Amino acid sequence: MMKQKHNALNGSGNPVINARNLRKTFGNLIAVDDVSFQVFPGECFGILGPNGAGKTSTIRMTYGFSPMTGGTLEVFNLDITRNARTIKSRIGVCQQENNVDPDLTVQQNLEVFALYFNMPPPEARTQALNLLKFMALDHRKDARATELSGGMMRRLVLARALLNKPDLLILDEPTTGLDPQSRHQVWENLEELQTKGLTILLTTHYMEEASHLCDRLFIMDHGRVLVEGKPLDLIRQHVGRDIIEVVEPSETLRAFMRSWNLKHEDLGHRLIIYVDDGNALYHEISKDHCTGGCIMRMATLEDVFLKLTGRELRE
Amino acid sequence: MKETASIHISMRFLRVWQRNFTVYRQTWKISFLPPLLEPLFYLLAFGVGLSVLVGTIDYGGSEISYTSFIAPALLAINIMNNAFYENMYGSFVRMYYQKTFDAMMATPLSLAEIITGEIVWGATKSVMAATIMLGVISAFGLIQYPEGLLIVPLAFIGGIAFGSMGMVFTGIVPNIELFNLPIFLFITPMFLFSGTFFPVENLPLWAQNLAVLLPLTHLVNLTRSLSLGVFNTSLLTGIVYLIIMCLVLFPLAIHTMHRRLIK
Ligand SMILES: Nc1ncnc2c1ncn2[C@@H]1O[C@H](COP(=O)(O)OP(=O)(O)O)[C@@H](O)[C@H]1O
Numbered sequence: 001m002m003k004q005k006h007n008a009l010n011g012s013g014n015p016v017i018n019a020r021n022l023r024k025t026f027g028n029l030i031a032v033d034d035v036s037f038q039v040f041p042g043e044c045f046g047i048l049g050p051n052g053a054g055k056t057s058t059i060r061m062t063y064g065f066s067p068m069t070g071g072t073l074e075v076f077n078l079d080i081t082r083n084a085r086t087i088k089s090r091i092g093v094c095q096q097e098n099n100v101d102p103d104l105t106v107q108q109n110l111e112v113f114a115l116y117f118n119m120p121p122p123e124a125r126t127q128a129l130n131l132l133k134f135m136a137l138d139h140r141k142d143a144r145a146t147e148l149s150g151g152m153m154r155r156l157v158l159a160r161a162l163l164n165k166p167d168l169l170i171l172d173e174p175t176t177g178l179d180p181q182s183r184h185q186v187w188e189n190l191e192e193l194q195t196k197g198l199t200i201l202l203t204t205h206y207m208e209e210a211s212h213l214c215d216r217l218f219i220m221d222h223g224r225v226l227v228e229g230k231p232l233d234l235i236r237q238h239v240g241r242d243i244i245e246v247v248e249p250s251e252t253l254r255a256f257m258r259s260w261n262l263k264h265e266d267l268g269h270r271l272i273i274y275v276d277d278g279n280a281l282y283h284e285i286s287k288d289h290c291t292g293g294c295i296m297r298m299a300t301l302e303d304v305f306l307k308l309t310g311r312e313l314r315e
Numbered sequence: 316m317k318e319t320a321s322i323h324i325s326m327r328f329l330r331v332w333q334r335n336f337t338v339y340r341q342t343w344k345i346s347f348l349p350p351l352l353e354p355l356f357y358l359l360a361f362g363v364g365l366s367v368l369v370g371t372i373d374y375g376g377s378e379i380s381y382t383s384f385i386a387p388a389l390l391a392i393n394i395m396n397n398a399f400y401e402n403m404y405g406s407f408v409r410m411y412y413q414k415t416f417d418a419m420m421a422t423p424l425s426l427a428e429i430i431t432g433e434i435v436w437g438a439t440k441s442v443m444a445a446t447i448m449l450g451v452i453s454a455f456g457l458i459q460y461p462e463g464l465l466i467v468p469l470a471f472i473g474g475i476a477f478g479s480m481g482m483v484f485t486g487i488v489p490n491i492e493l494f495n496l497p498i499f500l501f502i503t504p505m506f507l508f509s510g511t512f513f514p515v516e517n518l519p520l521w522a523q524n525l526a527v528l529l530p531l532t533h534l535v536n537l538t539r540s541l542s543l544g545v546f547n548t549s550l551l552t553g554i555v556y557l558i559i560m561c562l563v564l565f566p567l568a569i570h571t572m573h574r575r576l577i578k
């Protein structure tokens with residue numbers, strides 16, 4: 001599941017996106033606070049964060065939708081404040097809402113959208129039909145866009161983002177609200193695009209999605225970047241390799257944790273222990289302290305995420 | 316992007332027009348009916364029913380029938396309504412509920428081009444409605460030709476003026492229910508008091524002075540003169556009024572939409 005790709009030219013070549021000290025404020029609210037990142041050709045870069053972290057605000061600046069309050073931003077080595085139109089003609093955007101055109105059919109949605117890129121109608125039609133096939137939507141091409149299921153609608157939006165054969169694909173929560181089948185289908189589509197070398201910037205709050213697709217990512221909260229790196233590196237650095245969870249931990253176990261100075265988090269009814277090699281410790285614990293049940297599992301990005309952004313509910 | 320940057324309007328706005336035209340073509344048979352039937356209803360109700368009571372009307376020194384008095388006003392009202400409602404309800408639904416403009420703004424289209432495309436589309440609807448109505452009214456022999464043909468380009472100018480006005484409201488109202496306010500405060504009084512169903516001169520002097528400020532008064536005056544083939548200096552005043560209205564409201568519409576959508 002965790003995937004390290006070698007085709008990504010990490011750190012080499014000119015970045016496709018070069019964002020420096022991005023800031024975005026809405027009145028007194030600071031939505032994006034001093035965010036910098038670079039995305040390189042062929043890379044899939046993820047922006048992770050809980051609701052309201054500032055993910056959408058960050059990428060909206062990146063595709064020239066909303067003006068920056070501060071910072072500099074270059075896409076394809078062009079300054080976004082002066083070359084928005086050129087940049088937009090070379091990127092595909094999948095916004096957070098499924099804003100398909102409800103007045104049009106599935107195929108018309110694509111053909112009409114291609115007009116906005118000044119694509120000649122015959123080319124638009126060929127492109128539309130190809131993409132409908134790629135997204136497994138060709139059997140629904142004459143349906144009204146609003147008659148589609150959530151997963152199909154998302155794939156239509158994705159197809160629409162690919163119409164202009166973009167050099168950069170920007171996706172805002174591509175699979176939020178989809179059932180597992182649809183989510184995996186979208187992942188498959190995105191992976192296929194990645195193997196063709198497409199550069200992707202995406203936001204998500206699904207850790208599995210980020211581990212699955214992203215070469216590099218950062219986790220942000222309250223407008224600020226908390227950590228940046230490759231998924232596996234982040235897991236190693238921040239939580240270790242193994243996780244032991246103990247349900248209804250005893251006071252002796254707690255004392256044991258403290259005396260050995262082990263990295264752990266005490267949630268009251270549950271104790272989460274972060275270790276690099278958990279086998280010996282798990283053996284130790286399961287002998288005396290597992291009255292309420294305990295498990296050992298691999299550490300995931302979700303553990304990093306929860307550790308860094310906290311466990312309190314958002315919104 | 317500062318506002319000045321997105322003010323640059325290229326011919327790409329026609330793409331937005333094309334989008335609306337594509338949607339319109341799917342339902343054109345239904346869309347054609349109102350301008351076809353409405354003049355018939357009005358001419359029947361007012362022309363036949365009411366003209367017995369009204370008799371003839373004094374227009375520019377000569378007596379004309381009540382039907383030939385109101386027929387051009389119906390044209391003017393339709394020019395106003397088609398553009399105004401298209402750029403108010405139509406554009407609002409596309410902007411607010413369908414997020415169509417959001418999707419467009421992720422393409423090379425600028426916001427100013429999107430709004431221009433919408434307003435030109437609204438004006439196109441005015442032209443189409445006016446042309447159809449002109450045909451129907453001509454069948455009753457109520458239009459003087461060739462002067463009457465000038466109503467077609469006039470419908471475009473009027474459409475831009477009233478469409479921009481509708482778009483300004485779209486840019487400022489918080490929700491769709493509040494459209495009742497401009498309709499109640501502007502459209503209904505204009506519908507009744509702009510020399511549409513009775514001459515402005517029948518009003519008390521203070522009301523006449525108010526009526527002269529209303530854009531529909533000028534549009535009605537123009538369509539009536541062109542329909543009857545009577546030219547005078549008030550036509551120049553009218554056309555200048557409408558052009559100034561376009562020059563003020565069109566940039567204002569782009570400005571209010573910019574403030575609303577670019578966040
Ligand atoms: N147009 C706006 N006006 C005012 N506040 C906004 C606007 N858009 C976003 N925000 C606020 O900015 C913060 C970040 O939002 P957003 O970027 O949408 O977060 P995310 O996409 O990570 O959920 C939130 O507190 C949100 O309420």
Ligand SMILES: [Mg+2]
Binds near residue numbers: 056096
């Ligand atoms: Mg978001």
